[in-house]
Amino acid sequence: MTETISLISHPFDRAIALQPQDDGSWLAQTSTDYANMVGPFGGITAATVLQALLIQPERLGDPVALTVNFAGPIRDGGFSVLVRPMRSSRTTQHWSVEVHQDGQCVINAIAVFALRRTTWSATEVVMPDVAPADALPRAGRTMAVKWPDCYDMRFVRGGLMGVSGEGNNPDSLTQLWISDSPPRTLDFAALTAICDAFFPRLFSRRAQPVPIGTISLNIHFHADAASLTNNGSAPLLAMAQGQVFHQGFADQVAQVWSAQGQLLATTQQTVWFKE
């Protein structure tokens, strides 16, 4: 029996690894660990896009806003990440990222980075008061795809097929504790992937699988790098709900909280769906 030995020990780090190319682009490889129904889990692709910015030597501060538009399917194998600085000031920095495969654009993304500093502060939304992660069972394998195995998910409310598991559920609200499995200290790339790690709202609402695909993912980050490091590998409380399902497109709004009650990220996405 042979085994590939890698110096990068965590599957997440292997999945978002980028090799510099002579033309200034970065080469990435899809990861079998994070495989989805077709091609890779969108969250790991979004994390790879952000990682390509985080490793830039001229990168300023922390990510504040990231939009990843999924322009076409990614097949298993290599893909090329092109990073373009658009504008920098003393405190903010704007970037564009394109991902290409087989000569076609598969991801179209933009991001803002900024220096954070101490200011007046308030969190207006309230973290729900729920059972702690260690009082809940870890979800078993729920889908015939690989990527959910990379997360320890403990559902507080809802599951793959929503609150009832049958019929048309009254809402699509899901609350769960989530962390990387095996454990890994939180950073912006991991938080990005977690922002897309909810099962589809359509499944939660309709209690049935429906063909879907994310077309646009927008993440606003509300914490600095130190806050993420301080979280360590503790589970995050993540909650998502669909607001509208209409004419082939459905949205999802979500919040991701640290166990200590800090709102780390908010995100909205639109998915295409069939029927």
Next chain:
Amino acid sequence: MTETISLISHPFDRAIALQPQDDGSWLAQTSTDYANMVGPFGGITAATVLQALLIQPERLGDPVALTVNFAGPIRDGGFSVLVRPMRSSRTTQHWSVEVHQDGQCVINAIAVFALRRTTWSATEVVMPDVAPADALPRAGRTMAVKWPDCYDMRFVRGGLMGVSGEGNNPDSLTQLWISDSPPRTLDFAALTAICDAFFPRLFSRRAQPVPIGTISLNIHFHADAASLTNNGSAPLLAMAQGQVFHQGFADQVAQVWSAQGQLLATTQQTVWFKE
């Protein structure tokens, strides 16, 4: 007394007008009607970005997702809009837009357009039951800037300085009826501008003016062009709230409803703020 006569009668259409240039870009001009404290109202800039896509001959369907990142201040005068098609399929189309002024990128934007079609449909969020627009007074001039005069705003809850107008308000939630003034039939460009036409959440929460600037605006559209046309010039119910204000950045999530109760757009943005 001389007066410039324009064949385009509505100030909104004049503000988003684009002239084709020999190099394939489009030339726009800031509008004094939509002037903000410094440079133009961000919503009219975002609308101009979307307009540059709407007028492309190969444009497919309706906008589904738009992200506009504000990379630097726009001074009064001309600016150049560069449109780049990134990927098209039978049903979806991806675009990049850059706006340049004085040789620098001032806007970095991406968008998804798509063909909408009849499918299973549900709206999970509920339109608040509020007094109709014609039962409320039109807000008078509230800020020493021009752009709010381009809107008929009727506040249901909150106002420029929030619910109390003094002290630290308990929340930043604003509800208002809003429409273009003079009246104009709704379209995607106008809806885009309205998605950014809320007074800053910081003002609503802290009941005081605070230096702020939008850095990233994300809009998800949930209606087709016919739904917007059918709305005519009827006022829209718009509601916005900040979720978190932290380390120099604050967010805003918002919903825009037709008077008939259709959720037309949801949006989130992040602003930079001082102190």
